[in-house]
Amino acid sequence: MVAGAGAAAARYLLREVRSAPVGPQLERTNFRGRTVTLAAGPALAAGAAGAGALGAPSVPAGAAALVAGVGAGAVGLYDDVVGARPEQKAAKGFAGHLAALREGRVTAGLVKVVGVGAAGLGAAALLAADPAVRAHRHRQGQGVVGRTVDVLLGAGVVAGTANLVNLLDLRPGRAVKSGLLLGAPLTRGAHGGIAAGAVGAAAGLLDADLDERVMVGDSGANALGALLGVGLAARCGPVGRAAALAVLAGLTAASERVSFTQVIARTPGLRELDELGRRRD
Incomplete structure (x- = not known):
């Protein structure tokens, strides 16, 4: 039910965003020169966050889903829009954003990094107030320092997962497929509804993404990853x-040195999965 609600919400929101006055401003050219719309990004972020909150087992966990999904999606959309400007395109990767900061320039990418981190911290702090999580921590006898470290680790997981899914968003359907694969095992258990909402919203937009009619962009990929991180x-x-x-930090560091697209293209199994359902013409 939660997954279905996520899929329905994402599809409805996609239609609404595309038909809104801002719709034409979200059109972009993809890697093959096709005109696509970034409207799928905010549609996925809002649909996944809302459905994830609906499936959460408590009010604090639902609030964590909303903060992670909406927060990461909002700063991702900012980067999608502002980061496309010519003066922003020179800074690539985390090192590039830091280099720009040393020159006195705050890039859209850096705003996204800080914003996703803040969303992760807020979500982890809210998650710590969830009754099931609190009971588990109490049984472990954690003190104030232990709980603080646990929240910081949780924030890192949320932000790191958001970044990982975003790093994979370089070909049609890749980020969504990755989210489905990562999220499927997380749909079980007390907090499985959070991941189920995100997975459902992503599945609802997969066909349009593979057909190169839409692009989830940083907004959708960050939100999807952040919600899976909460789960x-x-x-x-x-x-x-x-x-x-x-693991997330290691993959992020590796992305600064190697191309995930080239690794996928050279790896049997991954290559076929990546191309599955994608249009050929």
Whole structure:
């Protein structure tokens, strides 16, 4: 039910955003020169966040889903719009944004990084107030320092997952497929409804993404990843969160040196999965 609500909400919002006065301003040219719309980004962010909150087991967990999805989606949309300006395109990757900052320039990408981090921190703090999470932490006998570290680790997982899904958004359907694969195992358990809402919203837009009619952009990819990060953080203790964060940090660091697109193209299985359902002409 939650997944279905997410799919319906994302499709409805896509139509609304496309037909709104701002719709033409969200049109872009993709890697093959086709005109697509970024309207799928805010549609996915809002649909996934709303459905994820609906499927959350408590008010604090629902608030965490809203903060993560809407917050990450909003700063992602800012980067989609402002980051497309010519003066913004020179800064690539985290190192590029820091280099621009040293020159006195605040890039849209840096705003996104800080904003996603803030959304992750807010979501992790709210998640810590969830009764199930609090009971688990109480049984572990965590003190103030332990709870603070746990929240920081949770924030890192939320922000890191948002960034990972965004890094994969370089070909039609890739970010959405990645979100579906990452999110499917997270749809079980007490907090599974959060991931189910995100997975449903993503699935609802997959066909349009593969057909190159829409693009989820940073807004949709960041929101999808952030919500999956909330679902992951909710089911992990400090050790699990630290392990997940280490993997996410390693993949992020690797992305600065290698092209994920080239790795996927050279890897049997991954290559076929990546191309599955994508238009050929």
